[in-house]
Amino acid sequence: MPQIRLITFDLDNTLWDVHSVIINAEATMRAWLAEHVPVYGQQIDTQQVQQLRSSAVNENPALAHDVSALRKAVLQRAFVVCGYKEKAAHALSQQAFNVFFEARQQVVFFPGALTMLEELAGEFHLGALTNGNADINAVGLGQYFSFAFSSADVGVSKPAPDMFHAALRHAGVDAADTIHVGDNLVDDIAGAGQLGIHTIWTNHAAVSPGERDHAPTAIVSHLEELPAAVELIRSR
Secondary structure (H helix, E strand, C coil), X not given: CCCCCEXXXXXXXXXXXXXXXXXXXHHHHHHHHHHHCHHHHHHCCHHHHHHHHHHHHHHCHHHHHCHHHHHHHHHHHHHHHCCCCHHHHHHHHHHHHHHHHHHXXXXXXXXXXXXXXXXXXXXXXXXXXECCCXXXXXXXXXXXXXXXXXXXXXXXXXXXXXXXXXXXXXXXXCHHHEEEEECCHHHXXXXXXXXXXXXXXXXXXXXXXXXXXXXXXXXXXCHHHHHHHHHHHHCC
């Protein structure tokens, strides 16, 4: 019977819908750009942004695992295209990113998320593991989580084992005594499962997982079901 001591959580699309969050953050940043750097909207389109993103990653592959640094790099390159000198482009990219980042933390939690986290945090160590740049304190979850690691922190993204290993080392817990919760069958379920970590798939869309090498230990469709799923795993 596993002695569950640690539960790690993915954030985006596990505890909230990230698509709507990013759409709002992008719109907020574009409004700021229209006011402060109007030439950006006149000269930079979506295709050019993608090209700048690709060139930035080609020159510095580490940016692929640091979405904040990548966004700032793309903005700086775009401002240079718009005619700004490097120093001014750098300063503007930081300002524009700050506007985006603040809006990016304005999330709407899935039903039951906060009560579920409060219940589990009373009994287990909770950690956050994300490939994105959500900040547990900025979104209002700092009181529930003991720690958080992002792909930028460890230099590689899930499903690579590095982030899971970082969590296990930080908490001093074995994989067999850990549960990882996430929405992505590859990044979260396979990534954690290959290390022997128990997994709970948050299947918000109620779709079939199909046949996989690393099937989730448990599946929930609503976050209110998570504590019961944890108890089921612990009782096996």
